[in-house]
Amino acid sequence: MKTALITGVTGQDGGYLAELLLGKGYVVHGIKRRASSFNTGRVEHLYQDPHACNRRFLLHYGDLTDATNLIRILQEVRPDEIYNLAAQSHVQVSFETPEYTANADALGTLRLLEAMRVLGLMHTRFYQASTSELYGNAPPPQNEDTPFQPCSPYAAAKLYAYWITVTYRDAYGLHASNGILFNHEGPTRGETFVTRKITRAVAAIEAGIQDCVYLGNLDAKRDWGHARDYVEGMWRILQQDAPGDYVLATGQAYSVRDFVERAFAQIGVQLGWDGVGPSEVGVDRVSGRTLVRVDPRYVRPTEVAHLQGDSRRARERLGWQPHYTFDELVREMVESDRGELRRTHNAGR
Numbered sequence: 208m209k210t211a212l213i214t215g216v217t218g219q220d221g222g223y224l225a226e227l228l229l230g231k232g233y234v235v236h237g238i239k240r241r242a243s244s245f246n247t248g249r250v251e252h253l254y255q256d257p258h259a260c261n262r263r264f265l266l267h268y269g270d271l272t273d274a275t276n277l278i279r280i281l282q283e284v285r286p287d288e289i290y291n292l293a294a295q296s297h298v299q300v301s302f303e304t305p306e307y308t309a310n311a312d313a314l315g316t317l318r319l320l321e322a323m324r325v326l327g328l329m330h331t332r333f334y335q336a337s338t339s340e341l342y343g344n345a346p347p348p349q350n351e352d353t354p355f356q357p358c359s360p361y362a363a364a365k366l367y368a369y370w371i372t373v374t375y376r377d378a379y380g381l382h383a384s385n386g387i388l389f390n391h392e393g394p395t396r397g398e399t400f401v402t403r404k405i406t407r408a409v410a411a412i413e414a415g416i417q418d419c420v421y422l423g424n425l426d427a428k429r430d431w432g433h434a435r436d437y438v439e440g441m442w443r444i445l446q447q448d449a450p451g452d453y454v455l456a457t458g459q460a461y462s463v464r465d466f467v468e469r470a471f472a473q474i475g476v477q478l479g480w481d482g483v484g485p486s487e488v489g490v491d492r493v494s495g496r497t498l499v500r501v502d503p504r505y506v507r508p509t510e511v512a513h514l515q516g517d518s519r520r521a522r523e524r525l526g527w528q529p530h531y532t533f534d535e536l537v538r539e540m541v542e543s544d545r546g547e548l549r550r551t552h553n554a555g556r
């Protein structure tokens with residue numbers, strides 16, 4: 208039975224990955240941060256009573272900014288595989304908290320790798336959650352040979368994490384790999400990322416409890432996949448005999464505008480667009496109601512215009528491929544948010 212340690216287990220990917228590894232028979236340890244209210248909603252269904260015997264899902268308090276606690280957890284767990292998913296992962300927030308983002312995302316990765324080295328965990332395999340944001344505005348399609356051009360504090364921090372992972376692999380022979388993952392979403396996506404913000408708004412507008420949704424750059428293009436497919440890719444990366452760096456992407460890009468149109472189409476609304484720039488609005492073609500407005504506060508100091516990945520290496524060497532289509536992803540997210548709203552509404556009666 209293999210043992211895995213997941214940092215960021217309470218996040219979107221952490222929840223899906225824990226589920227996948229438990230299904231494969233792993234013992235899964237996760238690191239969660241102390242919070243003033245429960246933050247384990249995404250792994251609630253995996254929870255096991257701490258008093259039960261033979262538990263396969265165990266949580267530890269910890270933080271990537273605290274080396275002492277990471278060393279203790281690694282010493283205690285001595286995992287076969289570490290998935291480093293913990294991060295301040297919001298690009299726009301990283302402009303407001305650049306130092307914290309660097310501490311958690313860049314130095315946090317170093318702290319884990321150094322803990323592996325000093326504890327002599329030379330057989331532990333390490334996965335680093337690298338990102339398509341590393342490419343910035345490098346022309347698409349981007350693959351493992353595309354030069355990085357980070358253009359946010361988040362991407363700059365992740366650039367350090369990428370290279371320190373490569374450095375520990377080359378210098379000390381650690382089995383340390385980067386997954387350069389393009390955007391991946393799902394019903395448990397954080398509420399302030401654009402896809403989930405849109406699908407929640409669509410459900411709330413349909414229910415009559417929200418008038419419209421305010422967005423930033425409608426023309427940004429992203430290569431959106433489903434998180435379930437991507438955590439499978441993470442696992443496959445660590446099953447390789449040799450460590451390496453892999454892009455995971457669908458190869459298709461859509462704009463934020465495309466995403467909004469498809470999401471509204473799920474509730475039978477066809478959107479049309481009026482105006483330009485900050486005064487552009489999305490209007491229900493039948494009723495004439497304005498449902499989408501632009502708010503410059505959601506536009507970033509530097510924008511990444513077009514990310515579209517070429518994941519041939521992963522497809523050939525890992526046998527990985529995404530299963531969900533863009534339309535299936537949008538449909539699942541809208542349906543989930545409609546269901547969630549119905550449940551909370553009924554519970555409030």
Ligand code: NDP
Pocket residue numbers: 214215216217218219220221238239240242246269270271272291292293294295296297311336337338339387388389390391392397
């Ligand atoms: P989330 O934001 O949903 O989850 C991030 C996780 O990290 C949460 O569990 C969060 O805890 C935890 N965390 C944040 N700061 C710290 C810290 N200082 N110490 C310990 N834990 C911390 O991200 P995703 O699940 O979407 O992404 C997972 C990883 O993959 C991230 O590193 C992200 O940058 C990267 N990535 C994501 C992509 C995507 O499209 N989803 C694409 C490419 C890379 P809490 O719940 O308490 O906030």
Ligand code: GDR
Pocket residue numbers: 296297298299337338339340388389390391399400401402404421422423424425427428429463505506507510511
């Ligand atoms: P991203 O995801 O920055 O790609 O990072 P996000 O969903 O935040 O933005 C995608 C694109 O949509 C544009 N946008 C808006 N974004 C948000 N959040 N809110 C809005 O109102 C809005 N309007 C337009 C953004 O400008 C951007 O162009 C995600 C994170 O998961 C990172 O951790 C990960 O590394 C990358 O994906 C790959």
